[in-house]
Amino acid sequence: MTEQISAPPLARGGAQVERETGTDMRDECRNAKDRKARKARKAQWKAEWKADWPARKAAWREAEKARKARGEAPDYGSGPMGPPNAFTLLPWLLLGMGAISNLLHGKTPNPWIGALGLLLFNSLYITLVFRAFDKRAREAAATRWCLAALAAVTCAMAGAYGDSWLLFFPLLGLATGAVVRGRRLGQVLFGISALAGVIAGLREGWDALGIVYGTFLSGMVTAAILALAETVRELRDTRQELARNAVDQERLRFSRDLHDLLGHTLSVIVVKSEAARRIAPRDLDAALGQVRDIETVGRQALTEIREAVTGYREASLAAELDRARAALTAAGIEPVVRQSGPPLPPQAATLLGWVVREAATNAVRHSGAGTCEIEVHGGPERVRLVITDDGSGVGSTPPGSGLTGLGERLAAAGGTLTGGPVPGGGFRVTAELPVETGEGDEGNG
Structure with a gap:
């Protein structure tokens, strides 16, 4: 009878442990390689994202500028957070x-x-x-x-x-x-x-x-x-x-301002140029004075246009009355200016300044008048501006796009603007505006 000697359990357990240990080491090496590969891919992705970010940011800014130029609102609803x-x-x-x-x-x-x-x-x-x-x-x-x-x-x-x-x-x-x-x-x-x-x-x-x-x-x-x-x-x-309506309104406002600015300025330049041409053969110094005035008016017009483009210009009533006197005098029209009442609020003074500019421009260009009266009557509730010339009647100052635009502005502020021929000859423009208490107090201060 032969006795079989089997391997000790401890020896079998040691071999099994050795095999399992080798498997675990191979798994750990494989996992380490996977982690290194994932880290490398993550680092590469971050590098690519950082490299592409300036270009994508610039493209987004250009797209937003284009949307703003078209009068559209910023696009906050697109992409992964968009509507369902x-x-x-x-x-x-x-x-x-x-x-x-x-x-x-x-x-x-x-x-x-x-x-x-x-x-x-x-x-x-x-x-x-x-x-x-x-x-x-x-x-x-x-x-x-x-x-x-x-x-x-x-x-x-x-x-x-x-x-x-x-x-x-x-x-x-x-x-x-x-x-x-x-x-x-x-x-x-x-x-x-x-x-x-x-x-x-x-x-x-x-x-x-x-x-x-x-x-x-x-x-x-x-x-x-x-x-x-x-x-x-x-x-x-x-x-x-x-936003589109606001852009359209701003374009309309700017076109009106530009019409009022250039209409008045070009009319003054034309009148002074004609005066210089007439008096140059007789009095060269006076003609040079008119030329200097043309240069001054041109420089002032450039400044006003720049201010109008940036949206900061406001027509002051006192300044417009002085300019109207100068323009009417240069055209051979005697200006008569009467002003009464308390100081006007800034908004009312600005709107009436545009009316004075437009009416004086029309008188210089169309009326052929000898006298132009400008009357400003300020009251506790309303202010009234009346501009009357003794020109050639119906055709003296036709209510063109300038007076139409000013009428719309005054209507938006609660006022009125009327214009028409005066019985016996001439033309009259009448503007009325309400005087708000808060603004009037500020103007008085």
Whole structure:
């Protein structure tokens, strides 16, 4: 009888430990290599991101400058944080994974009917959520029929199979909240939730109260989020429209200012040039004086145009009265200026300064008058400016675009501007403005 001597257990354990140790060392080496590779990829990605960042930042700034030049609001709603769309509602279909699992494992009676119902439900759900984000399609009759068909399929599958198939009721509520808007939403969701409660109660008893709660809550939350997104979108569109209107109004204001500036200045230059040409053969020094005045007026016009471009220019009434005197005198028209009443508020003085400039320019260019009277009467509530010349009557100072624009400005400030021929010859421009108490006190101070 031979005795077999087996290896000591300790020896076998040592070999096994050696093999396991070698495997662990190889795994650690492999993990270390993976960590180094991940760190290298992360460092490379950071380097590429830092290198591309200045270019992407510059491109974004150029795009925002272009939007601002077009009068559009900044684009804060694009990208990953943009408003919801149909694709954001599709992942909720994963609630039906339990029903699919039952079909695959043969736990559902008549699996072909269940598969057909599942396919029909998914098709109707996808159709509804895509039609929900188009107002015309959402309000169409076909959408309501699709929602009714989805409700019928849901009730049929949940009533026939129960269990995981009851989770299609919250999906039905979600589709209802996406499609139905307004006062009907509460009624429709209440009806669907009650129907879900009846069917789920028959199948699962009191444990199915969560289905009722989930159905109603999913519909209301979806409707609230989509309504809020639509409101934000409408506000953004309104803001862009207001920005475009503001740009149009600023362009109109600038065109009026430029017309008033250049009309008056060019008229003075023309009048002084004609005066210099007439008196040059007789009195060269006087002609040179007129030329110096032309140079002064031209320099002043350049300054005013620069100030008008930057939007800081305001026509002072006192300065415009002095300029009107000089322009009328140079044109051979005797100016008569009368001013009474307390000091005017800045806004009223600015608007009346534009009226004086425009009326004096028209008198110089069109009237052929011998005298031009400018009267300013200030009262506690209203201020009145009257400019009258004794020119050739109806055709003396036609109310062109300058007076029309000034009339719009005064109307916006609560005032009026009228102009017309005077009986017996001449032309009269009358402007009236309300004097606000706060501004009047500031002007007096």
